[in-house]
Amino acid sequence: xxxxxxxxxxxxxxxxxxxxxxxxxxxxxxxxxxxxxxxxxxxxxxxxxxxxxxxxxxxxxxxxxxxxxxxxxxxxxxxxxxxxxxxxxxxxxxxxxxxxxxxxxxxxxxxxxxxxxxxxxxxxxxxxxxxxxxxxxxxxxxxxxxxxxxxxxxxxxxxxxxxxxxxxxxxxxxxxxxxxxxxxxxxxxxxxxxxxxxxxxxxxxxxxxxxxxxxxxxxxxxxxxxxxxxxxx
Ligand code: OAD
Numbered sequence: 481x482x483x484x485x486x487x488x489x490x491x492x493x494x495x496x497x498x499x500x501x502x503x504x505x506x507x508x509x510x511x512x513x514x515x516x517x518x519x520x521x522x523x524x525x526x527x528x529x530x531x532x533x534x535x536x537x538x539x540x541x542x543x544x545x546x547x548x549x550x551x552x553x554x555x556x557x558x559x560x561x562x563x564x565x566x567x568x569x570x571x572x573x574x575x576x577x578x579x580x581x582x583x584x585x586x587x588x589x590x591x592x593x594x595x596x597x598x599x600x601x602x603x604x605x606x607x608x609x610x611x612x613x614x615x616x617x618x619x620x621x622x623x624x625x626x627x628x629x630x631x632x633x634x635x636x637x638x639x640x641x642x643x644x645x646x647x648x649x650x651x652x653x654x655x656x657x658x659x660x661x662x663x664x665x666x667x668x669x670x671x672x673x674x675x676x677x678x679x680x681x682x683x684x685x686x687x688x689x690x691x692x693x694x695x696x697x698x699x700x701x702x703x704x705x706x707x708x709x710x711x712x713x
Contacts, residue, residue, distance in 0.1 A: 485649055486644070486650070487558075487564065487565070487648065487649070488567050488641075488645055488650075488675075489555065489654060490569050490570075490571070490651070490652070490653045490654065490666055491568060491655060492570075492571045492654070492655045493572060493655060494655020494657075494682055494699055495552065495576075495654050496549075498700045499574075500542075501574055503655075504657075505659060521631050525625060532625075533625075533626065536592065537610060540592045540607070540610075541609075543593070544607075546576070548577070548580035549576075550704050551654070551655075551700050553581075554703045554706075556577070556580040556582040558711065559584050565647060566584050567585070567586070568582055568584060568585035569585070569586055569588055569641055569644075570589075571588060571589045571656060572587070573590055586636065586637045588629070588637060590626070591627050592627075593605060595614070595625065596624070597619060597623050598621075599623040600618055603627050606624075606627070635662060645669045648673065650675055650677075651675045652678045653666070653678070654699055654702075654703060658687030659686060667679075667687055667690045667691060676692055677690065677691045678706070679695070680706060681696060682697065682698060684696060
């Protein structure tokens with residue numbers, strides 16, 4: 481692909497939908513069954529830790545039943561083959577990108593398979609249920625919580641994301657509704673520095689107007705087609 485060297489890809493729940501993980505918004509979305517403020521805020525964790533831990537325990541258990549789909553596999557292939565800079569920024573807390581083999585990636589909203597100590601700030605891989613007041617293996621405080629960025633908390637690795645966006649020639653957004661900042665604003669940052677912008681989503685989203693191009697359809701089809709195009713296969 482001419483003039484493209486540095487690529488930043490933002491992924492959202494839509495890329496994992498065909499693996500069997502529910503998205504957040506929409507008729508069967510996770511936020512339909514729960515109010516965000518009941519399960520995804522620091523206040524909710526303080527008020528009702530059992531409910532918050534159970535919500536993430538259920539999602540962690542579900543994650544062990546699903547596998548990456550063709551879209552995750554295609555991005556992993558792009559990561560292996562792309563000679564320029566590449567960063568996959570996922571808002572997803574599942575581990576399907578890394579299970580598909582992607583390396584140049586980060587989780588800006590945290591990870592289901594990780595526990596964070598609210599007392600000492602250390603995180604640790606965690607694959608089982610996480611009861612409230614589980615002691616931290618590092619500082620022993622009974623303060624392990626899901627390693628999820630709650631609403632009102634700062635997403636992870638913003639400096640690294642900003643640096644990658646500043647150098648990007650191409651920004652691609654996949655399977656995200658563009659409803660949650662700061663991720664929803666990445667397209668405008670990319671445009672501002674002159675990168676080309678492409679959206680791959682089931683339907684057009686709230687942010688579609690900011691993209692040079694929007695392609696609509698399932699990620700399992702759109703993403704492998706786009707990767708073939710970019711690798712000129
Ligand atoms: P949303 O549920 O808001 O949006 C999912 C998007 O994926 C929608 O635009 C769908 O149209 C699209 N979609 C659904 N199925 C698809 C498919 N098979 N192929 C392609 N696209 C598909 O999820 P996110 O945008 O990821 O934050 O939500 C952003 C953040 O809001 C999440 O990271 C989460 C949530 O609150 C935290 O938990 C901190």
